[in-house]
Amino acid sequence: MKEIENLIEIAIDNKKNSYSPYSNFRVSSVVKTKSGAIYKGVNIENAAYSPCLCAERSAMSSAISEGEKDFVYIVITGDSHDTFPCGVCRQFIKEFADDDTKIVIANSLKDYNIFTIDELLPHSFSSKDLENK
Ligand SMILES: O=c1ccn([C@H]2C[C@H](O)[C@@H](CO)O2)c(=O)[nH]1
Numbered sequence: 001m002k003e004i005e006n007l008i009e010i011a012i013d014n015k016k017n018s019y020s021p022y023s024n025f026r027v028s029s030v031v032k033t034k035s036g037a038i039y040k041g042v043n044i045e046n047a048a049y050s051p052c053l054c055a056e057r058s059a060m061s062s063a064i065s066e067g068e069k070d071f072v073y074i075v076i077t078g079d080s081h082d083t084f085p086c087g088v089c090r091q092f093i094k095e096f097a098d099d100d101t102k103i104v105i106a107n108s109l110k111d112y113n114i115f116t117i118d119e120l121l122p123h124s125f126s127s128k129d130l131e132n133k
């Protein structure tokens with residue numbers, strides 16, 4: 001099975017662990033880093049709403065917490081067709097992604113599209129702006 005399909009399969013399977021009693025909208029993410037390690041995340045909601053955590057930030061945070069910041073794949077799959085990352089997650093991804101990081105918006109094993117972060121977040125603010133002030 002293709003590497004990418006394997007990641008999508010893991011993400012779809014793990015949607016069951018989404019904690020989303022308020023929106024009833026499940027999102028699951030799987031990230032793969034340069035070392036080959038895989039980390040999973042789901043959206044985690046809260047009665048106070050604002051502490052809600054998106055699946056992709058959850059997965060990336062797990063990786064970063066293990067010292068893994070070089071993302072090769074960020075796979076996202078949700079309960080709607082083409083579940084794209086929210087604005088907060090795009091900015092979060094921008095901090096760590098490079099031009100080679102593949103952001104995979106997956107509907108099924110065979111139905112997915114791949115984007116770079118600059119396609120999803122053009123004209124963005126990043127650490128480079130702080131260096132070049
Ligand atoms: O890319 C996305 C988009 C939405 N959500 C979550 C946030 C909230 O829990 C639910 C409905 O917006 O979906 C994610 O986790 N990732």
Ligand SMILES: [Zn+2]
Pocket residue numbers: 054055085086087088089090
């Ligand atoms: Zn988000």
